[in-house]
Amino acid sequence: MFRTIKNYFNKKNLKDEKYLFLFDKPMEDEYVCFDCETTGLNSKIDDIVSIGAVIIKNNTIVSSKKFVKFVKPKTKLQADAIKIHHIRECDLADAEDIDDVIEEFLEYIGNRTLVGYFLEFDIAMINKYLKPKLGIKLPNKTLEVSEIYHDYKIDVIPQSYIDLRFNTIMEDLEIPSLGKHDAYNDALMTSMIFIKLKNLPNVKIK
Template identity: 80%
Template sequence: MFKKISNYFNKKNLKDDKFSYLFENSSNEEFVCFDCETTGLDPKKDDIISIGAVTIKNNTIVSSKKFVRFVKPKTKLQAEAIKVHHIRECDLESAEDIDDVILEFIDYIGNKPLVGYFLEFDIAMINKYLKPKLGIKLPNRAYEVSAIYYDYKIEKIPQSNIDLRFDVIMEDLKIPTMGKHDAYNDALMTSLIFIKLLNQPNVKIK
């Protein structure tokens, strides 16, 4: 109910009616799993430097439908961020402008439900650019894989301490790692977590 009310007021702020399809109802047959790499960890002052996304349909990753873009940031890359994603400023010299990438990304996701790990941060980063451009925040339903994993584990082992670190979840679900942590590989690995959880007994998403 809260989501419906929130989206009602969100839609009233939409600057361009051609994007009204974002607010249409969607089924749970197709999802988009995405990840952002950034200059730092503060959505208010840091910038996106890459977005990676994959489409999930009928429990399958649609390999022909992927989204990979690099973005030239306006703020300086933080040393701690470079240690994680290994993207340097010289790697972004031919990167695209965020205003173009955001619209391409919105076109890619449409009104599909979104999936991610640490998804609240990634959505906040997208909204940072989307709101000034279209007047809205992402209205899509969102599914955080660590929350789904927590519910799955707590039912099996009540009152336990559940480790929600990405690599721990991957190991517990026996999902192979895909090498370096970039936006596309992280989206791909997260989508595998999501699919694996959806196929566990008693795991349901709304």
């Protein structure tokens, strides 16, 4: 209900009717899992350097329709960020402009439900560019895999500390690591976590 009310006012701010499709009712059993790599961890001052995404349809990752884009940032890459995603400024020499990537990303996700790990940060990064461009924030329904995992574990081991670190969740669900840490691989591994959780007994996706 809250999301419906929020999107009612959000929709009124839309500057381009071309993107009205974002407010349509979400496709059933279709999701987009995505991840952003950035120049740092502050959504207010840092920039996106890459976006990776995959479509999940009927419990299947549609790998033929992957979304992988590199973005030329306006802010300098921080050393701590480079240690994580290993993207250097020289790797972004042929990267695209964020305005073009955002448009392509919106066409890619459509009205699908968005899935991710630490998704609030990724959504904030997208909204940073989307709000000035179109006047809106992403209206899509969202699902955070760490929350789904927490609810699953709390039913199994109530009143216990639940480790929500990405690698811990992967190991507990027996999902193989793809090794390289980048936006696409992270989106792919997160989508595997989501599918595994979605099909466990007693797990309800709200």
